[in-house]
Amino acid sequence: MSSDMQVFLLPDLGEGLTEAELVNWLVAVGDEIKVDQPIAEVETAKSMVEVPSPYAGTVAELHGQAGETLDVGKPLISIARVGAAPVAPEAPAAVEDAVTTGVPASPEVSAAAETYRTEEKAGSGNVLIGYGTPGGATTGRTRPRKSSVAVVDSVVQEAPAAPLEPGLAGTRIPGKLSAVISPLVRKMARDHGVSLDTIEGSGASGLIMRKDVEAAISTPDAPAAPPAPALERVAPAAEGEMDSRTGLAVSARTPVRGVRKAVSANMTKSRSEIPEATVWVDVDATALVEMRAELKRRSPHDTPGLMAFIARFVTAGLKKYSALNTRFETVADGSQEIVGFDGINLGFAAQTDRGLVVPSVRNAHQLSARELDAEIRRLTAVARDGKATPAELGSGTFTLNNYGVFGVDGSAAIINYPEVAMLGVGRIIDKPWVVDGELAVRKVTELTLAFDHRVCDGETAAGFLRYVADCMENPGGALADM
Known part of the structure; x- marks a missing residue:
């Protein structure tokens, strides 16, 4: 080298x-x-x-x-x-399939390259982060590139081709051999839900330019195509492939990778290593719902959500029952330790297009319900955008899971390894409830705690669960003591 x-x-x-x-x-x-x-x-x-x-x-x-x-x-x-x-560039070879048509570059394509570079150099005045305008370098590519499954829809016979001019690194649109776009234009289309397959490029040889995407964005009836979730990168099965066990035709094969691969490995490790147990309790959340409704009436725009209040109760409970805010470790010599923490990073399960992720609120025990609400909203947004940092996704010490948003009451949750406990909250619905000896209709939910039986016994788990339930049933008194 x-x-x-x-x-x-x-x-x-x-x-x-x-x-x-x-x-x-x-x-x-x-x-x-x-x-x-x-x-x-x-x-x-x-x-x-x-x-x-x-x-x-x-x-x-x-x-x-x-x-x-x-x-x-x-x-x-x-x-x-x-x-x-x-x-020095190597002998002419096929350019990467992401930008080649499989035939030598024509004068029209060369003209398109120049048009592209001219427009990108002009820029919009606002360079997107990570998508700076090209610098007009002139060095050619140094080696051939293999086909990219992500952008090639059919196998083409490679033929010698002149290296594409720098700055044209983009993507090949199926059915449009000359429609080459820049990363800047791709991102602009993706962010606005514009399908590049429906755009006729105004550049030479049909090159899709920035102005073409801007025109599609500004057109009210522009065809929109939201980006496909990472979990839906489905590869078609081989024609005529049959499953030997069921006798049915195989319709598709989906690679397990990215977030789904990580979730699979994490859940498998959790179930194989953690001897978990579960306790649950029904909770009368009427007072909590009414308290939030009153706060929202007084201050409509910055009232914390119910989950923020529950998160506040959880952090207070973990201070009292700290065994649930630990990690069980096997050290190098084979001995085992329970690692405690001076603080609480509260994770919460968030469903995204890429799969289930668990961002965590750092030092959640130091935050008020309003501050917790703001941080939960921020982390949910960055997680769904796929922009959460590894630290935000991997630093939790306890997880709160609101599966009630999916319309279910309870769940036999799998602990988010390497944590030792997870609290689940079901939907809040009207149920008959006995109050002062009389039957009444109340707002009821179910709390479910899955815990690692190696770090504590049922008494500790039940004590924590009951503490959170009591706070939800008497939120005013609980918050006054926090």
């Missing part, structure tokens, strides 16, 4: 992750980049993150393609140092 070449290895993006899926390159071979400039979007088992470059220079080689899973510690990108001699 030349001393003028710097190779950046895929770093551990948090919590000892061993691999990440390359979603999108934000730079192309020949681009001039700066230190800390985002170079790629990768999806770990926990979140979608942008990877910044620790080096400045000229991009010489990209070690991977969109849709490919890369191991931590393996080369991600090679960067020639500033001032180094340009790397």
